């Protein structure tokens with residue numbers, strides 16, 4: 506593979522293992538914030554993307570996609586078990602999300618994490634041209650910056666964490682905590698979603714590694730590692746264009762009819778993940794139905810919960826519980842031809858998502874903890890009509906930007922019910938006013954703004970940022 510001047514390294518490629526035998530593939534927007542954020546940026550740029558194609562065994566040779574080189578990393582069944590399902594998604598993911606589920610610690614998983622991180626670092630070293638910028642993404646690959654610096658001291662290394670970075674009291678649980686921090690500190694610039702995360706990280710570097718640290722700079726030997734908050738975003742123009750497409754408008758109209766033309770449609774779109782607060786939301790909705798504050802004939806709830814990480818025990822349990830609860834609610838409150846909740850667990854394409862967003866009078870985004878939450882931003886972008894009401898958890902990174910949403914603490918069941926009721930009763934003038942403020946914010950803080958901020962900070966010549974964020 507020809508070397509590239511910009512290399513993105515992420516656990517997942519934006520394609521799955523269903524590529525054709527000749528290696529031909531399409532951009533598959535796999536459900537998840539990371540792919541959604543990076544996909545519109547890299548298209549038609551001279552970049553390479555190093556990642557896992559989702560299968561087991563040999564890495565497929567993938568054709569370029571929209572001019573971006575795809576370098577697949579091979580993972581064995583043990584690698585997937587110990588790295589992806591184990592240390593990444595059963596240790597770090599719950600720990601970094603306030604331990605809303607119990608993190609598990611196994612020595613074998615740590616070995617797998619190191620092994621797979623080394624393989625990603627080697628692959629990145631192979632495809633980076635001399636002096637390239639290598640941008641490592643997310644919690645699966647926190648050791649890659651340190652490993653890559655040893656292999657390729659000539660490259661400039663960025664690291665961006667898409668998920669929250671926990672407070673020191675929680676992080677201190679981690680058995681291999683110092684190694685994980687040291688791995689991240691191999692980067693020249695470490696980006697977080699929120700200033701609080703950068704602060705947590707700097708505190709830990711001082712406490713655990715005894716390094717001189719502020720929230721902006723950490724001194725590691727003769728290097729200075731910069732740290733900062735760079736809230737990730739979406740391609741607003743792309744979502745707006747989709748939402749305006751006549752076939753999308755027509756589909757939204759048809760779907761509303763299929764839902765029985767109710768007065769109000771409440772929508773939630775999540776990966777099936779225990780951080781998303783799906784069970785709390787269902788409970789609130791069920792109590793609103795039981796008390797008669799919401800009536801099935803007037804209001805319909807649509808819950809999209811796309812299947813995710815299905816081999817991880819906590820995800821299997823969650824899915825069973827959610828499906829049982831949806832069944833119970835529909836059994837109790839539904840009527841013939843009028844279910845109380847429409848539950849869908851499959852992936853949608855972007856145009857379908859845009860149509861769903863256009864159908865939703867109320868969008869309920871109520872995670873217990875979320876690094877950012879791009880669904881909330883997609884909803885706002887899709888409301889080209891200026892209507893629609895967003896109910897948003899205080900614990901999503903997005904809440905720092907969308908202060909005009911109906912903000913809610915999803916742990917507070919009464920508060921959640923009250924906020925949903927307020928959203929259902931919002932006057933058109935109030936709703937439009939709030940939506941306008943959020944759309945204005947998003948317009949100046951879209952994905953290009955994010956990339957520009959981050960890459961100018963990483964590459965002080967500014968040339969990379971200019972190339973990536975135009976066109």
Ligand code: ADP
Nearest residue numbers: 536537538541775776811851852853878879880
């Ligand atoms: P996370 O990164 O935790 O999954 P985000 O809300 O930041 O949460 O990002 C989720 C992304 O996945 C969004 O871009 C959303 O459109 C996409 N997505 C969610 N559900 C589906 C689905 N059923 N089909 C396709 N894409 C989905």
Ligand code: G6P
Nearest residue numbers: 517536537538539643667668814
């Ligand atoms: C979140 C993570 C991403 C991940 C995505 C989907 O957005 O931050 O790194 O890719 O969820 O999860 P998956 O396990 O399917 O890659």
